[in-house]
Amino acid sequence: MSEDLRAPVAFTVMAVLLAIVGFTQSWSVSLSVINLCIISSIMAIGVNLQWGYGGLFNAGVMGFTALGGLTAVLVSHDPIYEAWDKAGIGIVISAIIFVLSITTLLFVFRNIENKQIRNTLIILIIVFGLIGINNFYGPSIDIIESINPAKTGFLGGLGLPIIFSWLIAAVVAGLVAWVIGKITLRLRSDYLAIATLGISEIVIAVVKHEDWLSRGVKNVSGLDRPVPYEIELQQSEWFLNLVERINFSKLEAMQSLSSRQDLLNDLVIDSSGIFVKLCYVGLFFSVLLLIFYLSQLALNSPWGRMLRAIRDNEEAASAMGKNIFAQHLQIFIIGSAIIGIAGAMLTTLDGQFTPGSYRPLRFTFIIWLMVIIGGSGNNLGSIFGGFFIWFIWIEAEPLSIGFMNMLAGGLEYDNPLRMHLLGSAAHLRLFIMGLLLLLALRFMPRGVIPEKIQKK
Amino acid sequence: MENFEFINATVLLANFVIVPALSYGSQLALATLSLTIIYGVLRFSNFAQADWMSFGTMATILFTWLFQSIGITAGVLPTALLALPFAIIVTALFCLLIDRSVYSFYRKQKSQPIVLMIVSVGVMFILQAVVRFIIGPNDRKFFDGEKYIVHALDFKNYFGLEEGLTIKSTQLITVIVALIAMISLFYFLQKTKLGKSMRAYSNNEDLALLSGINPEKIVIVTWVISSILITTAGVLYGLDKSFKPFTYFNLLLPMFAAAIVGGIGSPIGAVIGGYVIAFSEITLTYAYKKFFVYLLPENLEPSGLMQVLSTDYKFAISFIILVIVLIVRPTGIVRGKII
Structure with a gap:
């Protein structure tokens, strides 16, 4: 397939997959998946800037995500x-x-x-x-x-609207990245990975155990929301009217007034959930578009060309008078700031901050998979990777349970082997992830949507 | 009386700091050695190494169960020691299988170390899945045999001291096994022909090839040695504490820290690094209050816990040391490969 066609095809497939979830499971599930997909895509863009364009292996994604989350708490919680x-x-x-x-x-x-x-x-x-x-x-x-x-x-925090925290998270993550970068960026690439992996563990340790700052493992819940609450929607006149208008034909078909009222109530409750998720989708999607637009702009600028030059041949770029360390530091800070934004968005979406949930597998290595499978060096690829890998990560569980059921098909209900197979179904998704990564690295090392080689 | 206080303080320190740190350090040193060997010969940071440790330990546990079910035990020693050689064979075979099907492709292409490192992340996922699939994610103890060599109560009664010293048999086994493993590894690397060719290959690949060293053989030997070391380390750690895949995965961080602190690529450095990390983890998080209560006159007794860092930061310590080493002496204690 020609490389120009790959992006539209990949995104169409993704849309179809999400639509299938919408029709077979529910639209609410599909929208929750989309929200997390968007956040993952933003993280992936951050990592892509560092890896795809700067050639820096940052294994501390988790740390910056947690910093973003912490910022969300510190900005929005009342003092x-x-x-x-x-x-x-x-x-x-x-x-x-x-x-x-x-x-x-x-x-x-x-x-x-x-x-x-x-x-x-x-x-x-x-x-x-x-x-x-x-x-x-x-x-x-x-x-x-x-x-x-x-x-x-x-x-407590500053008591500001939580949406401000997205910007502040970028600043906080950027500042921390500046310190970390100063220490680690002079190292060779795999040292950098190990050092950042360790530093992100230190960040998590601080967030987990400094209770005065973040409540630690006791979590902070009930953060305020940038979108309306379901219960408010269900009581507001305009929302009721909206639901009534959209489902007009369904409601007309009802015979009695009471059953019509019941149906309307159900519809209102369902729709309010979906409406809230749609609001989030709108917010997140605009952030994604903005970040995508800015990154594209930056990467097609002379600055972006210089970064690629450094990535491809450090010595040559250095001989041309470019300060390698300073450029690496810049891109490291920018990428980390983007990851910080995504971290704050994630905490906003959850409405709570749970330091115990930050695990390197989920917040560092999965993001890496997104970048590499999507196509390192290509922002569209990272967005696709974010959607695709998150989708697989979520849907792998029901699929593996189905698969295990098939394997154990002939066995008795309480056969120990069957119980074991079904009990371990959840671990299959790790296997799928590893296999995807290995297959991609072997047969599609440039990813699904590869970086465009620019010719003069 | 003064003297007695001093002995009490020393015993206290030995019981809570020196003995645990020695055994943890030996386990860490073995694990770091295997990481370093892979790094030195195959030239990449293997992120999957901690999961090889879980895999090896899991194999040992399965063999232990098998032996126990047919009634074979090792008497006072843990049965796991009998199972260890079999588990090492299984682990080494699986290592070689993964090498053939995954790593060898990139070696032939002469890929950059960073690519191999990313590949090892993929292997890490797969190993985690395999281990959790076979034995599950839960905590497991597989220790049997005699638990204590010296028990705190007996010690107290025997010497008439206020403080007791406990030495668990696993701690002694750990130190002995680790010593044997380290000595034989160094003997192998320094004295045997195969070991020498391995070092030559690690030092300069092209020159080694020119002098007729078979690279495939070196690769196989490397994986086998790595599996011996990592499985042993995992089993000793599991006997001493317990086996849980997630805990083992977390050991990756101290392992890397030890390798870099000691000087990456250098076997002696790995051993030193392992002990340095283990001792600092334990000495920096131990609360010295009681120790000073014994030593100091009453009016000078400390009011706080006298703890440098709270135990919550145990994991962070290895990395704080790592960061300091990276700033002050990036080549590590024993000068390793150049960065």
């Missing part, structure tokens, strides 16, 4: 004034000590030549920094966590 009054000062002081120790450490490390003096100073700073932080930090977090622990027990 807990009591906690701030009683212990805010302690936290602020320990934060100041922390920043001061780090900056003096860096200063000492860079400016003092004598090794002996340098090492003593470093040890002194670390010891005094730790003592100072422990003095303020420990007591303050005890106070914060004791204030209404069942409901809050943390400092």
